[in-house]
Amino acid sequence: MSALPASAADMVALVLPSPYLLFLGDVTDPTYAKTAFGLRDWARERCIGEMSCSGGTVTTGLPRLTPAEARARGARSLVIGIANEGGRILESWIPSLLSALEAGLEIVSGMHARLEDTPALKSTAERHGRRLIDIRTPPRGIPIGTGAKRSGKRLLTVGTDCALGKKYTALALTRAFRARGIGVDFRATGQTGIMIAGTGMPMDAVVADFEAGAAELLSPDAAPDHWDVIEGQGSLFHPSFAAVSLGLLHGSQPDVIVVCHEPGRQQVIGLENYELPTLEETIELNLRLGRRTNPAIRCGGISLNTSRLTEVDARRFMREESARLQLPVADPMRNGPELERLVDSCLRDDA
């Protein structure tokens, strides 16, 4: 185990220049533009417009602008709002990206490939004095975690698996807390979340020894009645990513967890032979491990991703699960009394 000396001067926080122009590349399948849709839905105020390159047919419905037009309307960066299998920056995107740099925009990417590893981008950015911002590169100077108690309240979304709604649950709860007049910040831990929030910590890209320390940095001391709603990552039961989940849980020291699940999912995504844990197991293990850094941790309720169910089926299923688990159960993407009960439960101690 290591101990790297860190000072405030070493620390460079990840803060993205906004508003954004969303780049949709040559994508024709909306599935690959989930980041752009997430930004439109959850950070509309940060999005000036969109642009595609030759062949692209997907649209977010935002104004279609050239980089120069976007710059004139105040945009400060071009955000790559698409993904592909290998996380690569395609040759066909380069002219658009160069024109953005020339028009005065910086480039923000959450791809695996680093922007500055493309020589044309690197040289053009240097010539114009623009930044190439790779969200997967964590800030420098992250300290080792201390486990010291911080002021303020924290909620962490956790899950039975990856990719079932932890980010959107955190965003919806942030919105619902704010609607009740509560001081609240969404704390982003993944690429899309960081673009939405304009800042955050790429937890999956942090060196393991610093994982808890990075989570501590992400939700600093705050006013006693302030809430940080923290985007969860992975799952304690995931054989590939549990290290990320445990470091985030320990470092976040949440007062409340909300457990996210997709009804019907039975196997860990992408892995054969790994069954999903039950909701009861997921609650119990997160509380048990979370108690190490916050003995007062409790489960606020369950967030279900019911997007594959009809409205009627979804509401019936949530009612049944709520009775079975004796906890509020809601789909935060469906407004209604279920969501209000979940919010009530999360805020209980502060009511």
Added chain:
Amino acid sequence: MSALPASAADMVALVLPSPYLLFLGDVTDPTYAKTAFGLRDWARERCIGEMSCSGGTVTTGLPRLTPAEARARGARSLVIGIANEGGRILESWIPSLLSALEAGLEIVSGMHARLEDTPALKSTAERHGRRLIDIRTPPRGIPIGTGAKRSGKRLLTVGTDCALGKKYTALALTRAFRARGIGVDFRATGQTGIMIAGTGMPMDAVVADFEAGAAELLSPDAAPDHWDVIEGQGSLFHPSFAAVSLGLLHGSQPDVIVVCHEPGRQQVIGLENYELPTLEETIELNLRLGRRTNPAIRCGGISLNTSRLTEVDARRFMREESARLQLPVADPMRNGPELERLVDSCLRDDA
């Protein structure tokens, strides 16, 4: 969560050039030369000799050689066998390190500071075509963990805390297994362990998303009766480092754990307000989480670091703990029937 494509061609294993010349710098307190002593005790066959620079008084008892003399006797690298508070490479060491490069040795370091960040070392190494090997830099191309079952047997040392004997327990068990004619490899996960083994994986320096994958890579498929004895890191109960411990546990998929503890230690090292878990809690949580990737995991017994007790007190305490826990309890640094019973228990299924 990310998925980086990895191919065999991307993968550069960490293999250290040996035999070594041990560098003791200007150290006057043996505490700071623990790495050198560990190498002398556990990798004597890899160590040609030692050298100090002006002011150094500590000795391992190995022959004192200049780099040229060591090279003539077959040494291939100079290993920095000392540590200091900041993990820094001191100005006073530079002449010795340069003379090693000039004499034909490569330099191996486990310090926090990177060798190539010292310009004089970098330029001299380049001029002579030597490598500067930083053990804290993980190999490239580590894949995401898959959780797929691997062949062969695995033992992982785990602990109630950091720095209480997980490395030496693994080394002693490796030696004891080998003495019984069993095919066995010590799998190193920290700086000193990697120097001792000449290869390994710096688990604390791996990016969190790849932590389990790095552990999977460390102990690959092997013959059904072959054992990998894996050096544990941190503790599942450590608020700073539990992410490392869980990724290592999941990726190692051990058949057997041996739980390491130092009698009398009550608080987590370096952290106030964190009590150590009991041995029972440590066994139970490791088995519970380890079951996720190996349902057959079991506890082989307890390894106590009794170096602060007299021989008589140590043996009495081990007897009492063994009766209380109904498990073999040994101090692997003390030969005797306790150690044999622990080894019997670990190998039980293979007997």
